[in-house]
Every structure is written in structure tokens, then in C-alpha cells.
Amino acid sequence: GQNIDQPTEMTATEGAIVQINCTYQTSGFNGLFWYQQHAGEAPTFLSYNVLDGLEEKGRFSSFLSRSKGYSYLLLKELQMKDSASYLCAVNQGGKLIFGQGTELSVKP
């Protein structure tokens, strides 16, 4: 079967660092995406990892370990606008298998 797990909710303070974890067990794997979704809006692309290691892009970084079926999204210098749902998704030849999403609340 296909299984992608991520925490349902997280809370962090403005200016802090937060790490959102994602574990997966899927029948196929062509990389892992992280998307951000604000309420009522379209999911927007944050990062894509296909090889093991860390990808850094500004305040956002994403890590992948294929042997462990594990990824995380690291958000630094949190801002209030980072309050959103963060979606972990495994790529299977273009088709995405999503986790339930992590609702992040950033507090002042």
C-alpha cells in the first residue's frame, strides 16, 4: 500500500526555526515534493528532492533519505505569513501521492 505520514499540526514562534517531518512507504518513488497551501488557495511548490541530502532555498530547506523513507522541511526565521498547510507528496511518474498535510501556526 501507499502510506505517507506527517504531523497534523505544529505551532512555532515568529523568528524561530521549525522542522516538519514526513515518512513514506510507497510502491514507487521518483522524488519527493513539498508544497505550501494557504487556506482557500492553490498549493504552491516549495521544493523537490530526488537524491539524498539537503536542498536549500532561502529560508526553506528540504532533506531526503531514500533508505529511511524520510524527508523533512526546515523553515528558518519564521514569519507570520508562513502560517499555512505544508504538504509532503511522493512523485510516482508525475502522479503525486500526498500526506494529510501539516497545519503550521506561527505565533507572535
Place this chain on the structure above:
Amino acid sequence: EAGVTQFPSHSVIEKGQTVTLRCDPISGHDNLYWYRRVMGKEIKFLLHFVKESKQDESGMPNNRFLAERTGGTYSTLKVQPAELEDSGVYFCASSTRDSRTEAFFGQGTRLTVV
């Protein structure tokens, strides 16, 4: 450049009625995907077009759902007849030919069947 657009943004229909959702992908994107998010659940894959051809429709719930992409441009998803459990947010996404590139999502159509 326009992003992925979906119409309508909201739809409320009665059980047994028909609804047609439309998706206009980013121009030049061969891949078009439909997804659905039922309340409290994760976003789930419905089907995948490459141009006008159905590449994978393994996620379609049943034969009340019919998707088309005539001419390989916009796509429609028809639900006929609608049932209560069809309520949810229907997302469309498009991407270039390379399946390793990110998919761009529309804002979704919120369908409520009463």
C-alpha cells in the same frame, strides 16, 4: 503568464444532479492532473492526461465520473449523478512533459452535494 485556472470556484448541487468542472492548464503543459480532497482526508489522485490521452485513471472513484480533454487543451470533469460523498475540493494541476518538474495547481473547485 496565466496560471492554472478552474471554474467554478464553488458549486452547490442537489444529490442526483450533474455538475461539470473545468480546468484550463498553463499553456504548453502536456500533463494535466485531477485531484480531490474530501474533508479531513489527504489530497488524492484521480487521473492524468498527457495531451488528450488518458495516461492513468486509476484514481477515478466510479463510472459516475467522466473526464475529457478534447484537443489537449482544457479539461472537464463531469459528475453524473452526484452523490453526497462526492463533496470535496477538486484540484487540477499541470506540468511540462518532464514528470520530474513540479506541477502547478489551480485554486480548486469546492463542490458541495446536498
